[in-house]
Amino acid sequence: MSGKKAVSDSDNYYTVQTSCPQCEKSATIVQVPETVPLFGQILLQTIVCTHCGFKWSDVMSVEVREPSGYEVHIKHERDLSTKLIRNSSGTVEIPELGVLLEPGALSEGFFTNMEGLLERVENVLSMLIRSNAGVTRKNAEEVMEKLLLCKAGKLPFTVRVLDPYGGSALIGENVKRFKLTKEQLAKLKKGVSFV
Numbered sequence: 173m174s175g176k177k178a179v180s181d182s183d184n185y186y187t188v189q190t191s192c193p194q195c196e197k198s199a200t201i202v203q204v205p206e207t208v209p210l211f212g213q214i215l216l217q218t219i220v221c222t223h224c225g226f227k228w229s230d231v232m233s234v235e236v237r238e239p240s241g242y243e244v245h246i247k248h249e250r251d252l253s254t255k256l257i258r259n260s261s262g263t264v265e266i267p268e269l270g271v272l273l274e275p276g277a278l279s280e281g282f283f284t285n286m287e288g289l290l291e292r293v294e295n296v297l298s299m300l301i302r303s304n305a306g307v308t309r310k311n312a313e314e315v316m317e318k319l320l321l322c323k324a325g326k327l328p329f330t331v332r333v334l335d336p337y338g339g340s341a342l343i344g345e346n347v348k349r350f351k352l353t354k355e356q357l358a359k360l361k362k363g364v365s366f367v
Contacts, residue, residue, distance in 0.1 A: 192221035199226065205234070208283075210343050211257060216283070230260045231281035237338025239352040244286075244342050249325030252286040254344030256333065261362050262340030265332040269293065269315050269322070275361045281339075286331065290323050336360050 185204045192199035199221035206214050213234035220227050244254050258264055260279040265272055271293055284292070297319065300312040321327035333340045336357055341349075352360075 190219065192224060192226050193219070193228075194226040195221060195224040197221065197223040199223075208255075208257065208343070211341050214257065214283075228278060229280045229282065231257055231283050231339075232259060233257075233337075233339035239336045239357055240338045240341075241332060241334045241350045241352050241356070242340075242342035242347055243330060243332045243350070244344065244347045245328060245330050246286055246322070247328045251344070251346070252290075252323075252325065254286050254331075254342060254347065256282075256284050256286065256289055256331070257339075257341045257343070258282050258284075258333065259335055259337065259339030261337045262333055262335040263360055264289070264340075265334075266293070266329055267332070268327070268329040269318055271315075287323065289331065290319055294319055294323075334360055336362055 185202055188201040188203070190199055190201050191197070199219055202218050202220070204216040206216060208214055211233075215232045215234055216229070217232065218227065218229045244251070246252060246254065256264070258273075258281055260281045261275050262281070263272070263274050266289075282288075282292075294316070297312045297316045301309055301316065304312070318327060322329045331342065333342055334352060334356060335341075336352070
């Protein structure tokens with residue numbers, strides 16, 4: 173790994189050359205270590221291929237953690253500032269909207285707040301509404317109506333994060349942390365990491 177300085181003198185990042193998982197030509201991995209209050213050390217990493225345009229990002233906990241789950245009830249607009257660290261192995265649920273974000277072969281990790289999470293869901297719903305007709309479109313439109321109420325702080329909703337490796341978390345007021353049961357662990361999908 174070669175260490176380099178970022179634009180800001182206080183930010184360190186590292187770059188590594190690798191093969192692109194899509195086209196197998198040269199790609200760059202950029203890794204940025206960060207400390208998140210109330211969570212600990214994380215590593216933000218991105219693979220970028222200038223040849224085929226492939227891009228993949230992840231957020232990894234640097235510390236060994238127990239399998240864990242988090243839950244928060246978002247009741248007011250101020251609760252939308254609750255933070256979400258989603259590792260590629262994390263499952264995110266919003267039961268009131270029927271949203272289930274599960275790990276897969278190219279799962280990406282991200283760091284956002286509840287408003288950002290809702291925007292991600294809104295983008296997917298917008299795509300479904302534009303590209304489908306019939307029942308799929310109608311269902312997406314119904315979920316979109318609820319989502320917009322959630323974003324405005326007018327419809328309470330729940331967010332659950334479950335991670336078999338403990339690398340995902342919710343951070344904020346009224347967040348409940350719990351250990352995952354063996355049954356929950358057995359049902360969870362696990363993501364795949366490139367590094």
